[in-house]
Amino acid sequence: MDAYCSNNVLQARRAVEQLRLETELQRVKISAAAAQLVQYCQDHRRADPLLTGIAASSNPFRDKKTCVLL
Template sequence: MDVYCSNNVLQARRAVEQLRLETELQRIKISAAAEQLVQYCQEHRRADPLLTGINASSNPFKDKKTCVLL
């Protein structure tokens, strides 16, 4: 039973230490984060392959040969 208690104490200490670290983090408001995310997306939309598509000649996942069934 002694090992079980010491393991619980160790887990509790780790949890307390993690919570102390998290309380020191500087957080920004959600609205500011959303605004920054929208701005980043707008600035990089021309390089986003999900929006612009991938050029067939530069697509590394394009099949090199076509499969023909007889």
């Protein structure tokens, strides 16, 4: 039972140390992060293939010509 208790104490110490490290982190405010994300999306919208589409000549996923059997 002694090994069980020492294992629990070790886990608790690790958890406390992790929590101490997390309290020292500098966090970005949600509103600032959201504003940065919106700005990034607006700055890069011309290069976004989801918005502009992909040219048929450079699209590797376009349908190949079908084979016609006679």
